[in-house]
Amino acid sequence: MSLNVLYAQNDNDNPIYRSKNEPNFLVRDATQADDEQLVQLIAETMPSNGMTLAFERYPSYLSASHAQYNRPDIKLVVPEENPAQVVGMMNLGWRYCFINGQPELLRYVADLRMHPAHRGNKVLRLLMDYVYDEIPLDTIFESVVLEDNTVACNILHNERKGFPKPFHYDDIRTFTVSQAQKPVQFGRYHFEQMNTNHVSEANAFISTMKQHYNFLPNYDFSGLAESNHPFWLSMNIHDFYLMYDQNHQIVGLYGLWNQKAFKQTRVVDYSLPLKLMKPFYNVYAGLRGVFSLPKKNDAFEYLMIHSALCHPEQQDVFASLIFHAKQQTKLRRKQAFCITLANNDPRIHWMSNTTSHIIQAKHYFHSFKGNPYSTFDRNKISYFEVGRI
Template identity: 65%
Template sequence: MDIDVLDAPFDETALYHSKNETKFAVRNATVEDDEQLMKISAETVPSNGITLSYERHPSYLAASHAQYNRPDLKVVVPVDDPSIVIAMMNLGWRYCYINGQPDLMRYVADLRMNPAYRGAKVMRLLMDYVHDEIPQDTIFESVVLNANTVAASILHHERSGFPLPYFYDEIRTFTVSQAVKPKAFNQYQFKTLTAERVDEANDFILKMKDH
């Protein structure tokens, strides 16, 4: 696992505490949390009339390496029983294109909470962690669904002690249903992308970005 996921059990000194929420604390995820992480990450995400969830089986920690170049997963736990995970947030790094060049940027994703703990100050605790433990000049990227008003209110509104938001793009995704099968469909087939065809695939992506 990545260096930001602890292979050994946590200890009390590794817990982050905030004066705004004394019942819960933040710590690094460990390999022992994997089953709980899969369950929490499967919590549905609000969308425009569509129920979305994300598949991470058989291992959330392994799957996070497909989303991040370097995961950095934080979990929220009760102070009286730090083995129980009630919420999670991944603050890892991944390559993003900035001015046409790939550069590492922190990416906020998989912000999930056990529904039984909604209404507590769990999100406030996570934001306190970000404010206190991560350099103030850090740039985070996040993608929030329009209908996810909870996440939007946390990440997209300026407030004291929270990261300063900057709304920089809007992405529209459309679904297609009942599409007619093309007559020429049989001439196409799926193939596994191999290292020899990476340049060809990248060239296709560059051409299609104009559309």
């Protein structure tokens, strides 16, 4: 343990971390009593493509975090004189995933927030002191940040003394798909809605996908059969579809996830050009059946695609999967669905045959122990679950 750290106990036996670099604030674990403050703090606005968005976790951040992580680890910054007041937060939770084909734990950094009145290097430095002192120094952290989120990019993507060094791994794109071209091969495949009899087959298919994709979650679809399993929040087994070829061999898998019960993307404001263009665009969108822009302060209506998996070189399978997902989205009375793909995923080329709104982001790793690239097989494709970023 370094000289910076000192531990004490508060009245609730919640461990308290102190650093000599910032004696006026403490770090502690989140508790249920903090949930209301976390819901407010996480709704911090972010710019994206001419819009100011709020990524909300209403009504419970703590509940929603279990859909993002297998094991959330939420650290809070609180004032020394009032440890019940939350002025900053960061989630450093664990994800169970496949790396180089083997089941591993990966530490994912997300939801870094600071109250506007307490933004500055001191609070951020305290969090980094905690990371340095209390987490093994050989830990590799993963992060994904929107390109338009310049504040987070400046914090996480620049080298800073006392911070884990950032390493840009690859770029990703999230497509909000409102239309998809029907591929000529669509009739070669058939889809079955998942039920409990499909669970072992779906799990076996996931196991074959780990040879192609890195950071693929270690899914166990038997959790879908359980009532209120936190990792499958707001999903049931019938939200998933298995895709078969003419030999009745499984070639694809995906689900549709309605997250609105616990996670919303709300438009706080539009840029002036977009504000002027929005009425005309929405008339066009209505005529073309594409994604329309909501009113200011309203939330978008869309689904998240879950585990859109197939062999990365099977473009016809992926094209049919995307078209079927669009059909099912329409049947569920939603305008669009979202899917995230790494730029080096061969399947991304098919997305030019869709009508999509695109958001770009950067995928980084962070380490105190030098470049982590050798840890990962760069021949494998980075996998991202859009609903868990």
